[in-house]
Amino acid sequence: MTTAGTIFSAAKGDATRSLISDPARFESEVLEPIRAIVGERGVITDRDTMQPLMVAWRDSWEGRVPLVVMPATTEELGAVVAICAKTNTPIVPQGGNTGLTGASQPHGDNSEIVISTQRMNKIREIDLDNDTITVDAGVVLQVIQETAKANGRLFPLSLGAEGSCQIGGNISTNAGGVQALRYGTARALVAGLEVVLPDGQIWNGLRGLRKDNAGYDLKQMFIGAEGTLGIITAATLKLLPLPTASATAFLATPSPVTAVAWLRRAKSMLGECITTVELMERRCIDVAMKHNSGIRDPLPTRYDWYLLVEIADQGKHDSLEERLLSVFEAGVEGEELIDGVIASSAEQAAAIWRIREGTPEGQRLEGASYKHDVSVPISKVAQFISEANSALETRFPGLRSFAFGHLGDGNIHYNPLQAEGGDKATWQSYLPEVNQIVHDIVARLGGSITAEHGIGRLRIEEVPRYKSDVEMTMMRKLKQCFDPDNLMNPGKLLKMERASE
Known part of the structure; x- marks a missing residue:
């Protein structure tokens, strides 16, 4: 520090x-x-x-x-x-x-x-031989996804706000999303950029090259810079093969420790076809159902922790479903999983995803919450949740644990809720201390206090505490x-x- x-x-x-x-x-x-x-x-x-x-x-x-x-x-x-x-x-x-x-x-x-x-919302070019698409910065993410799909390709960046967020902002914040486990963050999907510099000059780096070793990789300076070094005006993006089948499952696991153990098993059995592994604790399910109509518990029995898993690949759905079932059964035998359901239709898969999508909205309606977009090595996820819960419960009795997020890349949205029935304003006043307790644990475990949302104004005062003088x-x-x-x-x-x- x-x-x-x-x-x-x-x-x-x-x-x-x-x-x-x-x-x-x-x-x-x-x-x-x-x-x-x-x-x-x-x-x-x-x-x-x-x-x-x-x-x-x-x-x-x-x-x-x-x-x-x-x-x-x-x-x-x-x-x-x-x-x-x-x-x-x-x-x-x-x-x-x-x-x-x-x-x-x-x-x-x-x-x-x-x-x-x-x-600035034009799609400039699609190069299917090169598997790239070049777009203005103001093109909405969902439009890029749909355009890629219409041309038999996949643009895998996927966010809750994809129907309104723009690709320039996605790149400027190095957005992550629910498929970063397989495809990486926005940074991994950018082949080239066009940028207006602070003096008004235009840098055209819209090269769709996979290999370019001629000096500094200047585009990286602007990815994740949050518009502080220039304004991204266009991007050349990488496209990938469009999966022809997918399978979705909702699995119960005893704890974050067993969740990480099962993820390790799933990687070895399924390889790169895993696109999403989301971790959610029981309170997330309850809050999502409480504040969102049409959300149902996929399992008849209540458990402490859950995994939302999606795999996608070329081939047929039945084949993927069989592979997912095999790794589920292996997880049960290894005591990493205790129950689960595999969606039998696109409608059932969408119903499972509504739980995850409804969690942030449900949280918002539960009173004061302390939002932390943090990442730690996957091997330290369970330790982080345990230590953060213990420290906060000791300092703030009644504070309710509320953790969900992208287990596959170590990005956990650790957003504890105020005590039920407590005064919202009083609980909101604890925010600086809660932040420091959580972020100190993250830093000690070798993590980051902002995994995908960026620094902006929210974390600008905290960053110097967790970066070295040299880095600052x-x-x-x-x-x-x-x-x-x-x-x-x-x-x-x-x-x-x-x-x-």
């Missing part, structure tokens, strides 16, 4: 003061030149129209800006950013506004403008190199000083 280390100042003096604080100059030197580039459709100044883009869909992030810009092309976006650089105007890049850490919400002091990629300094030097005036998404991911006003 370390101190924050050096903060690099980007101050250049009064010559580079932001014009937002001067309405007349802002209109003449920022708004009107931008309007001339993007047209009336690309400019929003009405507060009511802007409001949906100012508010996070979950939690309490809300901002205020004098201007939202919606360019239609990369060239327009580059020209807009060049004006912002010239006038020292801070920018908040925004995609589908589905993030969970406040990274795409502006601050509430009217000190920034939002640049939205909503109008490297991150700040990278930010200073790309964005010396700290105009790209300031106050997100990394604390930097802005130019003095």
Whole structure:
């Protein structure tokens, strides 16, 4: 655990003061030149129209800006950013506004403008021989999935918000999702990027190459950077063979220890056809059924822990079902599983998935909860849950354990709930202490305090506690190199000083 280390100042003096604080100059030197580039459709100044883009869909992030810009092309976006650089105007890049850490919400002091990629929504090219698809940053994830499927391919990134999130935001946050066990996070699915840099220059790195060893892999700098180094405007994405069959099961396991043991067995018996292994404790099932209509318990008996498993491959469903049944039976014999059901139809599989999808919504309606998107080595998942539960139960009697998530890649959403009947405001006041207890355990086990949601504003104060001085300094030097005036998404991911006003 370390101190924050050096903060690099980007101050250049009064010559580079932001014009937002001067309405007349802002209109003449920022708004009107931008309007001339993007047209009336690309400019929003009405507060009511802007409001949906100012508010996070979950939690309490809300901002205020004098201007939202919606360019239609990369060239327009580059020209807009060049004006912002010239006038020292801070920018908040925004995609589908589905993030969970406040990274795409502006601050509430009217000190920034939002640049939205909503109008940049074209599919540029599909190369089936190369198994790639090139798309604008504003294309909705589900559209990419459906386009790939219509061409006999799979784009495997899959998230709860896939019907509204945009691929540029997915890449900027290195989104994970429910199939990361097999296919990796967004980072593993990107072959090339197009990016507008903080000075307005356009870097075209849309290469669909599997091998390119000619220097630094620059695209990696922007994946997971949360819009702090530049704005992703397009991506070339990898496509994979479309599975022809899948099988889904809902399995009961005695504990997280036995769940990990069964996962090890399943990997050896099923290989790469495993796409999803989700861990859920009993309270997750109860809360999902309580607050979502149409969700039913797949098993007649209650158990403490469950696994939602999906496998997919080429071939027939019956063959996959037989393979899944074999590893289930082996798990029962090895005392890693105690009960289970394999879906016999697509409808039954969808009903099982509704439990997992209904868990976050049910949790939200249970009062105060403490959300932790953490990862540890898979071998340490059981130890983490046990130690975190013990520490919190000792410090906060009545706090209810609530753990679910992606066992296959070690990413657990550890979101304990307030005591039943307790005062929500009182329990919410414990959040900083709960966070530190949980995150200290994660760090001690060699994990990360943010596995797939990113840092944004939510974790920006905590990150220096869990990264070394060397790592923090490297991150700040990278930010200073790309964005010396700290105009790209300031106050997100990394604390930097802005130019003095």
